Amino acid sequence: MIGVAACGHDRGPPKPRPLPKIDGSAALRGGGPARSSRIASYKLEARLDPVRHQIAATETLTWTNPGQSAVDALPFHLYLNGFKNEQSLFMRSSRGELRGARASETGWGYITIESVHVAGADVMSNLHPPAGAGTDESVTELRLPEPLAPGATIEVAFKFTAQLPEVFARTGYKGAFHMVGQWFPKIGVRVGAPGAERWECQPFHASTEFFADFGTYDVALTVPTTHTVAATGVLTKAVDDGHGLRTLTYHAEDVHDFAWMADPYAEVMSGRAKLGDGSVEVRVYFRPEQRAFARRHLEAGIGSIEKFSALFVPYPWPVMSIVDPPVDAAAGAGGMEYPTLVTTAGDSVFSRPGIRLPEFVTVHEIGHNWFQGMLASNEAEEAWLDEGVNEWADGLVMAQLYGPRTSLIDWAGWQAETGALERASAAKPGDSPSPIATAAYAFVDAAAYSETSYVETAAALSSLEHTIGSQRFAAAMKAYAKAFAFHHPTGRDLFDTLGAELGQDLTWFANPAFHQVGTLELKLRRASCTPVHPPRGVFGDGAARKTIGEAEAPDAGTWSCEVTVQNTGVVHVPVDIELQFVDGSTKLVRWDDRGTASWERFTVERSSRLAEVWIDPEGKIALGDPTSRHYRIAGDGSAALRAGAWFGSFAQTLMQIVGP
Amino acid sequence: MIGAGSRAISRYTGTLLAVFVAQSIISVACMFAVALVFSQAFSHLPMFDEAIDGDLVALLYCVRYGQPGLVAIAGIVFGAIVVWQLASWFLVGGLGGVLAQRPEGRGDTARCFGASGATTYLAYARLALCSLPGWIVVLFVLGACTSLCAGRIEHALTVPELLGPLALATLPALLLLYFLWTVADYARVELTLRSETHDPGVVATYLRTIGYVLRRPVTLVHGAIGWLVFALVSVAYAYLSLGHPMYGAEGAVTLFVARQGVSLLRMATRLGILAGQIELGRTRPVPPRRVELKPDPKT
Numbered sequence: 026m027i028g029v030a031a032c033g034h035d036r037g038p039p040k041p042r043p044l045p046k047i048d049g050s051a052a053l054r055g056g057g058p059a060r061s062s063r064i065a066s067y068k069l070e071a072r073l074d075p076v077r078h079q080i081a082a083t084e085t086l087t088w089t090n091p092g093q094s095a096v097d098a099l100p101f102h103l104y105l106n107g108f109k110n111e112q113s114l115f116m117r118s119s120r121g122e123l124r125g126a127r128a129s130e131t132g133w134g135y136i137t138i139e140s141v142h143v144a145g146a147d148v149m150s151n152l153h154p155p156a157g158a159g160t161d162e163s164v165t166e167l168r169l170p171e172p173l174a175p176g177a178t179i180e181v182a183f184k185f186t187a188q189l190p191e192v193f194a195r196t197g198y199k200g201a202f203h204m205v206g207q208w209f210p211k212i213g214v215r216v217g218a219p220g221a222e223r224w225e226c227q228p229f230h231a232s233t234e235f236f237a238d239f240g241t242y243d244v245a246l247t248v249p250t251t252h253t254v255a256a257t258g259v260l261t262k263a264v265d266d267g268h269g270l271r272t273l274t275y276h277a278e279d280v281h282d283f284a285w286m287a288d289p290y291a292e293v294m295s296g297r298a299k300l301g302d303g304s305v306e307v308r309v310y311f312r313p314e315q316r317a318f319a320r321r322h323l324e325a326g327i328g329s330i331e332k333f334s335a336l337f338v339p340y341p342w343p344v345m346s347i348v349d350p351p352v353d354a355a356a357g358a359g360g361m362e363y364p365t366l367v368t369t370a371g372d373s374v375f376s377r378p379g380i381r382l383p384e385f386v387t388v389h390e391i392g393h394n395w396f397q398g399m400l401a402s403n404e405a406e407e408a409w410l411d412e413g414v415n416e417w418a419d420g421l422v423m424a425q426l427y428g429p430r431t432s433l434i435d436w437a438g439w440q441a442e443t444g445a446l447e448r449a450s451a452a453k454p455g456d457s458p459s460p461i462a463t464a465a466y467a468f469v470d471a472a473a474y475s476e477t478s479y480v481e482t483a484a485a486l487s488s489l490e491h492t493i494g495s496q497r498f499a500a501a502m503k504a505y506a507k508a509f510a511f512h513h514p515t516g517r518d519l520f521d522t523l524g525a526e527l528g529q530d531l532t533w534f535a536n537p538a539f540h541q542v543g544t545l546e547l548k549l550r551r552a553s554c555t556p557v558h559p560p561r562g563v564f565g566d567g568a569a570r571k572t573i574g575e576a577e578a579p580d581a582g583t584w585s586c587e588v589t590v591q592n593t594g595v596v597h598v599p600v601d602i603e604l605q606f607v608d609g610s611t612k613l614v615r616w617d618d619r620g621t622a623s624w625e626r627f628t629v630e631r632s633s634r635l636a637e638v639w640i641d642p643e644g645k646i647a648l649g650d651p652t653s654r655h656y657r658i659a660g661d662g663s664a665a666l667r668a669g670a671w672f673g674s675f676a677q678t679l680m681q682i683v684g685p
Numbered sequence: 686m687i688g689a690g691s692r693a694i695s696r697y698t699g700t701l702l703a704v705f706v707a708q709s710i711i712s713v714a715c716m717f718a719v720a721l722v723f724s725q726a727f728s729h730l731p732m733f734d735e736a737i738d739g740d741l742v743a744l745l746y747c748v749r750y751g752q753p754g755l756v757a758i759a760g761i762v763f764g765a766i767v768v769w770q771l772a773s774w775f776l777v778g779g780l781g782g783v784l785a786q787r788p789e790g791r792g793d794t795a796r797c798f799g800a801s802g803a804t805t806y807l808a809y810a811r812l813a814l815c816s817l818p819g820w821i822v823v824l825f826v827l828g829a830c831t832s833l834c835a836g837r838i839e840h841a842l843t844v845p846e847l848l849g850p851l852a853l854a855t856l857p858a859l860l861l862l863y864f865l866w867t868v869a870d871y872a873r874v875e876l877t878l879r880s881e882t883h884d885p886g887v888v889a890t891y892l893r894t895i896g897y898v899l900r901r902p903v904t905l906v907h908g909a910i911g912w913l914v915f916a917l918v919s920v921a922y923a924y925l926s927l928g929h930p931m932y933g934a935e936g937a938v939t940l941f942v943a944r945q946g947v948s949l950l951r952m953a954t955r956l957g958i959l960a961g962q963i964e965l966g967r968t969r970p971v972p973p974r975r976v977e978l979k980p981d982p983k984t
Contacts, residue, residue, distance in 0.1 A: 314842055352840035374841040434741060441741045449745035637731065652732055652750040660728030664737045666720045666937035672758060673716025674944035676765045678919070680708060681951050683766060684773030 039201065039251035039289030044271065048259035050343040052241075052278040054303050060279040060341060061239030061511035064091050065212050072247040072270075073205075073287055078132075078198040080187040084209050087180050091238075092215045092222035095172040099181065100155060100226035101165050104207030107229035108134030108190035108197070112160035115194070118466070119231030123194040126356035132191025132198075138210065141167060142182040155226075163229035165210070183210050192357035194231070195368075196284075199354035202291075206284040206363060207235070214238050214513070216403070225403060230466040232474040233405035234397075237281040239511055245274045248287050255293075255310045255346040256285035257366050279341065279511055280364035281401055286310060286348045296323050298330035300339050305330050311349040318372040318383055322347050325384035325426070329391045332422040336499065337395050337506035345394070347387060360386050362393030379436035381427060385443065388426070389419050399510040407516050408465035408474070409539070413482020414519070417490075420444040420483060421499075444483055444647060451480040454649050455544030455594065461485065462516055462539045484647035485538040485596075488545070491645035492534075492598050493527060501526035533619055537595040538648070545649040546594035547640055549656045550624065554586040554634045586635040590616060591624040596648055603642040608633035613642075634658070686907050689964035690957025693784055697956075700783055700794060704776050705952050708769065709945060715765040716941065719758050726751040774813070778805035780956065781877035784963045801877065808876045811887040812869060819865040827858035867908050868894050870959075874966035885972040897969060904965065911958035915951050922947045 053060065071082035090096050107115030110133065121128040141149050151168040158164060173179050187208045190197040196206040213226025214236055227233055245262075248254055250271050258277025265271045277283060291310045298305040307326045311319035326347050334340050346366040350358040352373075359370025367390035371383035396418065397404060397411035404411055423432035423443045434441040448454070457473040461482050468474035490498040505514070505522040520535045537543075559578035564571050590602060599617035606612075610633065616625050629635075640654040694701060727733035727747065736744040748755065782801020788794045830853060831838075837850035872887075872894040879885050898904050926943070 318842070352842060353836070372842055374843055374847045438739055439741045445742045446745070449742045449749075453749070650746070650750075652746045653730060655731050657729045657731055660724065661734075662720065662724040662728045663937060664734040665723035665728060666716075667737055667940060668723050669716040669718075669720025670937045670941040670944070672719040672762060673712045673941065674948070676715045676762045677708065677712040677944070677948050678951075679762070679766050680711065680769040680773075681915075681948060681955065683770050684708075684777065 041250040044263045052276050054343045063240045064238035066240035067242050069244040078189040084183040089178045090173050093175045093220040094222050097172040099167045100213040100224050101210040103136045104229050105134045105136040106162040114161040115229045126193040128193045129191040134190025136187045138185045140184040161228045195361045201289050202351050202354050203287045204358040227405040232465040236403045239281050242277040242283045247272045251289040252287040253291040254287050257283045257364050282363050284363035296327050298327040300334050307345045309347045312351050315372050322387045325387040328426040329388040332425050338510050362390045364398050392419050406464045408478040409461045409482040412478045416479045416483035417486040452476050460540050487647040541595045543595040545596040547592045549638050550589040550591045552588045552638050554584040556580040557583040557585050583632050584634050586629045589626045600641050603639040605637040606633040607636045686961030690961045693960030701956050718761045722754045722757050726754045774809035775802040775806050778802040784960050815891045816869050823858050823862045830854045868898050874962050914954045918950045
């Protein structure tokens with residue numbers, strides 16, 4: 026068995042598969058009117074060459090000018106050109122490495138536009154890189170023959186070839202596995218005040234993801250009959266073309282992207298998530314050796330769709346596809362979100378049942394179908410608004426699915442909650458030289474981007490949630506989701522909605538926590554107790570002068586305890602402080618340093634000395650480093666001795682190996 | 686050989702305990718030094734108690750908070766091992782001399798132990814240097830095999846999928862390591878047994894012993910039995926102690942005492958193996974005598 030395992034998986038040549046069944050359901054659950062303004066809709070016909078890892082395709086974009094100003098040029102993302110050479114912004118900013126996966130020396134990716142037509146006229150000569158693009162080719166601009174008036178619609182037809190890269194950053198191939206994302210010319214988004222709109226079409230950077238308008242997608246994919254395909258939307262037509270090829274047609278509504286996967290060795294398992302107004306079919310695509318993990322992803326997928334729907338707005342589409350990439354492609358292709366299709370990761374011998382990394386990746390990526398899939402914020406400019414808010418929501422969902430204290434780890438006696446473990450494993454809180462509300466491409470490095478956009482944002486929201494009250498905060502977040510689903514919300518929209526729902530201005534928290542560098546740095550500065558007695562010393566003058574000493578003013582048998590706490594950070598929140606006394610009694614004091622001094626001294630008189638001071642005993646404040654918030658006045662070395670005993674025995678074991 | 690081992694343990698129990706006490710002293714010193722470092726950093730933080738009691742999040746925070754202390758602790762453990770390695774050349778030499786000469790009575794045993802340890806100390810030190818190229822080859826083999834199997838280890842999904850490549854990655858190096866280890870053991874035995882009669886050279890002894898171990902597979906089998914017992918004792922302790930956390934300072938003492946018992950058992954095993962090696966070493970063909978050429982004053 027071990028020998029077989031060491032030699033890997035012999036799959037043999039791919040075998041033709043039966044035509045997949047078409048989905049009988051509408052593209053939106055229950056049909057109904059459009060949920061979005063459907064500004065950018067695409068018709069694509071694509072043929073996969075699995076040997077050259079190329080896609081030959083045509084595209085017809087129907088775009089409506091949503092603004093109040095005319096448009097004389099259309100910018101398009103050509104994301105695949107990010108993988109074209111070492112001079113692209115993506116390769117320069119990633120240094121050829123993303124999330125532990127490295128670019129190969131041979132597997133470059135690019136997109137070649139062969140023709141562009143507007144209203145039947147060839148406008149290829151109008152296609153140029155935008156001003157200032159330099160060596161980066163991930164954005165191109167089409168000058169229009171004549172300006173497009175507000176509310177007018179235009180059709181642009183492309184013919185292009187997409188060469189997939191060997192996957193290391195979301196899209197590409199690995200062996201026979203093809204994960205096809207960001208593969209077609211995609212128009213930018215008009216943003217800004219009415220009448221003064223501008224284009225938002227950022228070049229592809231390692232730390233930025235995507236931003237696009239909603240629309241409908243009709244996509245015909247021609248693939249070998251051996252390949253299993255997963256794609257955004259519902260399958261409306263499946264036809265065998267002969268010569269070992271078939272065409273699968275997908276339709277999606279109110280989505281802002283289209284991604285697909287083709288793999289000759291993938292299998293599928295499915296289940297249903299039950300929502301109040303119907304159900305969603307959840308499918309997991311996996312290689313046979315990953316079956317056990319696929320079950321875990323399926324369970325997490327069903328659970329997360331049910332929980333996210335209950336917490337925010339119901340999942341509107343009838344299908345969710347979870348692609349579990351082959352293990353050698355997981356670092357590159359895994360852990361990415363697209364509308365109705367996500368890729369997951371975390372399959373490993375070390376992810377034992379109870380170590381819920383695979384489940385967490387699935388929950389996180391499915392959560393993005395709310396935070397960016399529906400609440401389509403600008404990921405380049407406000408990455409925290411989808412990554413961080415989603416991360417916070419993931420913590421709630423994981424806790425509901427797997428228990429609050431065991432949401433991420435419950436294995437061999439070790440337990441850990443999702444958010445707490447993330448914060449403990451992250452860099453020192455507040456270490457990033459940029460605030461949370463920083464454009465993704467403007468962070469000093471990838472580590473600062475991810476720590477700040479994901480972990481710090483989730484910690485800030487969790488702190489706010491527990492300061493305000495979980496139920497009220499959850500209701501306010503639900504109102505935000507309802508108000509901005511199928512729109513492009515901003516950070517200001519989030520805090521305006523939360524403020525309105527909670528009936529308070531949240532700038533006291535939002536400004537320092539999201540717009541200033543630094544965090545909350547709460548700690549005990551000093552704690553001491555002295556015996557209480559009447560005043561001693563010399564009193565009076567002349568004949569009346571009297572010296573009162575210990576005999577005349579004995580200790581009263583009580584203690585006066587002084588506790589000084591400080592917060593040298595930028596974020597200030599009301600916090601509870603528990604004083605624990607030697608006799609076992611406790612006293613809870615509250616410190617609210619908003620708008621006051623950044624330190625406070627509490628004096629308490631008690632019959633017993635102070636034993637411990639515990640700032641934020643309920644652990645409501647997730648921001649900052651909690652290590653020294655719980656302080657013991659008299660040191661206790663027993664844990665140190667136990668740790669010493671362990672190290673002493675460990676050293677002795679090593680000694681017995683090197684010597685007698 | 687195994688019988689010689691058990692006879693040696695029963696006959697020289699005091700000698701075994703004396704060596705064990707020496708080891709325990711270093712281990713206790715290491716324990717208190719580590720406890721002191723931890724105490725300096727964490728005695729006021731209840732979070733450290735939670736970390737030691739198995740709270741993963743608390744452990745991560747403490748590791749981050751106490752990083753300078755952890756570097757110091759690594760230094761302490763390393764220092765303890767180096768000290769023991771230096772001491773072990775004397776102690777193994779002493780044990781070997783006692784087992785080879787079989788002295789009677791406490792006084793004679795102690796004298797024999799001290800004399801033999803002192804006589805062979807430098808030869809053992811040279812032998813350690815002589816063994817170094819072999820360890821470098823072991824590291825090279827480990828690195829080469831690991832890099833060959835790294836992808837499979839990284840992508841393993843099941844325990845068998847992990848064990849297969851892991852075995853391929855480590856077994857060649859482990860086997861080579863074990864072979865070189867056995868060679869060094871028998872070279873030490875040879876240096877102990879023949880130091881007074883033949884005064885064998887260290888390098889020559891090491892090279893001759895390579896051939897000897899290759900010709901006598903029993904040397905490898907016998908040693909392997911010892912390491913198997915060593916591993917079984919360790920695993921049995923780990924199994925029995927699983928799920929029995931010991932809290933507080935009393936727990937620390939209990940923990941230490943329990944582990945000392947395990948260490949004593951393992952050391953007895955090592956002594957038994959050494960006795961068996963000496964028994965077999967006696968039957969080994971004697972090395973050529975070193976002839977010292979004195980210049981003829983007439984010529």
